[in-house]
Every structure is written in structure tokens, then in C-alpha cells.
């Protein structure tokens with residue numbers, strides 16, 4: 164049996180890799196089997212999945228790759244740990260290498276590599292690359308966060324979500340690359356677990372939904388083969404979280420969408436596989452190494468005193484969805500779970516930041532689907548957990564400039580957040596951007612969309628913009644305000660698209676809410 168690596172042990176290894184900085188020192192970490200493996204040639208194309216970076220700090224960033232010469236068939240690596248050298252440089256030609264080391268690609272983590280590099284300078288662009296078995300990866304580019312005390316400057320954030328392989332090519336990333344964001348915040352549905360379809364724009368690999376670790380690995384690997392996504396990962400740090408489709412549609416904690424079809428034990432095994440594959444493919448820290456069917460994904464990132472980003476997990480700790488309007492208002496339902504709720508409220512109350520961003524997978528503002536009197540809600544969103552949502556919105560009154568960044572809806576929905584959605588005169592306490600989708604729902608029929616959704620606007624006066632194009636949102640965050648642009652593409656059913664700004668909006672510091680420019 165190969166050695167088991169606990170999260171703590173892993174943290175020591177990655178930190179050690181950053182500090183020791185010499186390839187030779189890696190030999191000290193290796194068991195005899197791994198030393199033997201160093202001298203065995205690896206199959207060609209170990210870097211087929213490219214490179215990525217994520218979760219930037221003022222002095223560091225996570226560098227990622229996964230060795231997978233046969234990416235759609237389990238990876239294709241020998242069942243041995245493999246040392247992977249890495250370098251970080253101040254220039255794209257690696258003349259000024261500032262950090263280097265060796266990390267282990269281990270079979271029990273799908274030969275993924277997560278290097279938590281430290282000792283870098285704040286607010287600085289770096290280039291990085293990996294080498295394994297004599298093969299060199301492509302070069303990646305990344306950027307550290309501003310220094311802890313810095314208060315000025317600007318931060319460019321891209322908000323993305325919902326990339327269904329079968330619904331289209333990920334063309335919005337080509338435009339995002341040109342816009343050169345400092346970070347990409349991805350709020351869920353990185354993969355879809357759906358069965359391969361003969362009628363899609365592209366077809367999912369495999370023969371059905373993924374359940375096993377190998378099946379989830381293959382699905383992630385297929386998604387990473389989209390050239391625009393791969394290029395974006397190689398050019399900016401991502402801050403990722405998951406929603407439901409990384410596991411199973413509309414699951415809640417350990418409850419699957421359809422409990423009759425997936426017994427509890429089988430679903431726990433599925434969660435375990437899905438979370439591990441998520442960790443293996445994402446540029447996240449060792450704190451996100453899963454522990455069986457549990458993964459710590461909620462976390463906080465700081466961008467000087469300009470912005471604090473609270474990344475929520477609205478899937479793992481929630482109560483099962485309500486099935487009625489009364490149920491949606493049941494005060495015993497939770498979206499965040501007690502520990503995460505405390506963590507969030509503490510982080511909002513004591514934030515030193517001008518802007519308090521909250522990445523929530525699912526929409527917070529009300530969506531009343533019932534035209535005219537009465538209400539009809541989506542129970543999977545915050546509308547289905549109203550007591551907790553309303554308490555959080557009351558909390559927003561005391562928070563410096565709260566702005567919620569969301570996905571899930573496959574629509575652009577930009578709203579004022581109100582202290583009480585049942586009272587039209589209630590105070591505006593924040594703003595929410597629901598960032599459409601990268602490709603999910605494909606090229607939508609805009610006329611049909613308008614016909615369905617425009618009649619609902621009168622019942623939802625807090626909606627400032629509603630649109631069904633594919634794309635993403637881009638934010639230029641400064642102390643005085645956030646300038647937001649809704650960037651859309653004309654198509655995702657072809658690999659190339661033209662892009663444009665559909666709308667520009669602004670959030671003024673000190674004035675809750677959002678308005679069209």
C-alpha cells in the first residue's frame with residue numbers, strides 16, 4: 164500500500180516545497196518506491212490538462228497541475244508518486260526565478276499537484292511552470308493579492324459560473340482573457356453530471372452520470388480540454404467553489420436529488436468521489452483536502468482594505484429544500500449551517516474592507532414567479548430559506564458595502580437587495596449580481612425569454628437588469644465605487660464568438676444598491 168497523506172502532512176509538504184526551494188531536497192521526502200519511479204520514463208503528454216493558479220494571498224498563490232497523459236481514461240499514470248519540479252519567475256522567460264521546489268504528484272490524488280507558494284511580493288504578476296519526467300508544462304501567469312494594509316488602487320474581478328459542456332463552447336473565456344482580470348471568481352457548476360447526449364453541441368464523455376472517482380476525474384478532464392477555459396486558467400488565478408452539478412442536481416448536504424434512486428450510503432460514496440475529484444482539479448489550498456464526504460470550501464480572501472471576499476458553501480450544510488410556501492418560511496431551515504453562519508456574520512461585522520463581497524452559489528434576491536397577487540419561489544435558492552436570508556439581509560445594514568456575487572440561474576439578474584422583500588418601501592441594503600452562465604442553456608431564444616420573464620418584472624421591482632445571453636460579469640472595484648459590465652457573446656454553439664458589453668452598471672460606495680449607467 165502506498166503511504167497515506169493526511170491533510171496536515173500534505174500542508175507540511177507543500178509549505179516545505181516552497182521554503183526549501185531545491186529540487187534535490189525533494190529526494191528526502193520520497194519513499195524508496197518513488198525514488199525508483201523518478202528514473203522510469205513517463206508516458207508522453209503528462210501536462211495535457213494545462214496549469215492553473217488560485218486563491219491569491221499578498222505573499223503567495225496556489226499553483227496547480229495534474230499529470231494525465233490519458234485524461235479521459237483515468238489519467239494514464241503509473242500507480243506511483245512522481246516528483247514534479249516547479250518554478251516561479253518574475254518574467255515569462257524564467258530568467259529571474261524567485262521560487263522553485265519539487266512537489267509530489269500522488270496516485271491517491273489523481274497525480275494532481277497543489278503547490279502553496281509563499282514568499283512572493285504583493286500585487287505582483289508572476290509566471291510559473293512545472294517539469295516532470297523531462298517534460299515541461301506550458302507557462303502560466305498569475306498575480307498575488309494587494310498588501311494587507313493597502314487601501315487604494317483597483318481590483319478587476321470576473322464572475323463566472325455554469326459551464327455545461329453539452330450546451331456549448333466556453334467562448335466567454337476568450338473575451339475574459341482579453342479583459343485581463345486580477346481574479347476569476349467561479350461560483351459553481353464547473354462540470355455537469357448529466358448523461359452524454361447525442362443532441363448536444365458537444366457530447367459528455369463516458370456512458371452515464373459519474374458516480375466513481377475515476378468517472379468524475381474523466382468528466383473534469385474533459386471540461387479542462389476546452390481551449391478557452393484552459394487558457395483562462397493559465398492566465399489568472401481562480402477562486403472557485405462548487406454548487407450542485409459538481410455532484411448531483413439540487414442535492415442538499417447528504418440528501419440526493421432523488422433519494423428513492425440513491426440510497427444514503429451510495430450517495431455518501433458519490434459525494435466522497437465528487438469532492439475528491441473537485442479538489443484534485445482545482446487550484447485550492449490543502450485546507451480543502453476532503454475528509455470523506457466533507458470538504459471545507461467556505462473561506463475568506465482579502466484584497467488589502469479594498470475588498471474582502473467571503474466565499475460561501477450553500478450546498479453542503481443546508482437543510483433539504485422546502486416543497487411549499489409555508490416551508491420556505493420555516494425558521495428552522497438553514498442554508499449555511501450554524502458554524503458557517505457565525506463565521507460569515509463575524510467576518511462581515513469585523514471587516515476592515517471597504518467592499519464586502521459574498522460569493523453565493525444561489526440567488527439571494529427574491530424571485531417571485533407568480534404574476535400578480537401571491538408569490539411563487541424557487542425553493543433551491545435563498546427564497547426557499549427565507550428566515551435565514553432575511554436575518555442576513557438585516558445584518559447587511561451594519562456592513563460596509565455588501566455585494567453578493569451569484570450563479571445558478573443561467574440568466575443575468577442584477578438586483579437591489581432589500582431588508583424585507585415583502586415590503587416594497589423597505590430599505591435597500593446591498594446589491595446582487597447573478598452572472599448568467601458561461602454556456603449553460605446554450606444560445607437562448609431572447610424573444611421567448613422576454614415573453615416569459617418581462618411580465619414578472621412588476622412583481623420584482625428590485626430587479627435592475629434581466630437578460631438571457633451567455634457570458635460573465637466584470638467588476639472594476641475602487642474605493643469610490645464598483646463599475647460593472649455585463650459581457651456577453653453572440654454564440655456558444657460555435658467555438659468562436661464575438662463579444663460586447665450588454666450593459667454597464669455602478670454601485671456607489673456608501674449608497675446601497677445598483678444602478679444602470
Ligand SMILES: [Fe+2]
Nearest residue numbers: 325352571603
Ligand atoms: Fe448551472
